[in-house]
Amino acid sequence: MTGKTHYLIFDTAGGPCGIAWTAAGVVRFQLPGEDAATTRRLLLRHLPEAEAAEPPPAVARAVAAAQRYFAGEEADFTDVPLDLAGQSDFFxxxxxxARRLHWGETTTYGTLARDLGAGPEMAREVGQAMAKNPVALIIPCHRVLAAGGKVGGFSAPGGSSSKLKMLALEGISFAPPEPAQQSFGF
Structure with a gap:
């Protein structure tokens, strides 16, 4: 991170979210929590020195996009400036x-690894990067699935059920498989 860190807790249709930034860009995004106090606690757990402030224009646009997103409207975060100082080159x-995945698109950890030239054996490392994503939603880790199109894990509050809700907002659903007997007409 570069410079002083500021943050804002704001309401969305999905619940209160948090965003933190430096002069270089957004350093952390906190997905909706149970209430504003929980969201603030989760955000500041990683950034105890951050101070509440009104966001600059680029961050205010990210906040407005997050509010649209949780209202079920298509939102694009590709122009949100990020401050990812300290992250490895691989991450x-x-x-x-992952940031190139748009609304309603998904991929798998293995496909992402292969697309990076790392080979599918690096899928686990891609998963680790997603699990440590400091700006979930802005870097849409919820759109990266496990092998076979399974949902996989999600390190945000609510775990994979939050991931399912976010994907559902984008029109992606995971219906439970029908029992085998029904497929044979029993």
């Missing part, structure tokens, strides 16, 4: 690739 390449 940065994973984040850059």
């Amino acid at each position: 940065l390449s994973v984040y850059d690739a």
Whole structure:
């Protein structure tokens, strides 16, 4: 991170979110929590020195996009400036690739690894990068699935059920498989 860190807790249709930034860009995004106090606590756990402030224009646009997103409207975060100082080159390449996934698009950890030239054996490392993503939603880690199109894990509050809700906002659903007997007409 570069410079002083500021933050804002704001309301969305999905619940209160948090965003933190430096002069270089957004350093952390906190997905909706149970209430504003919980969201603030989760955000500041990683940035105890951050101070509440009114956001600059680029951050205010990210806040407005997050509010649209949780209202079920298509939102694009590709122009949100990020401050990812301290991240490894591999994580940065994973984040850059994930950031190219648009509303309603998904991929898998293995496909993302292969697209980066790392080979599918690096899928686990891609998963680690997603699990440590400091700006979930802005870097849409919820759009990266496990092998076979399974949902996979999600390190945000609510775990994979939050991931499912976010994907559902984008029109992606995971219906439970029908029992085998029904497929044979029993």
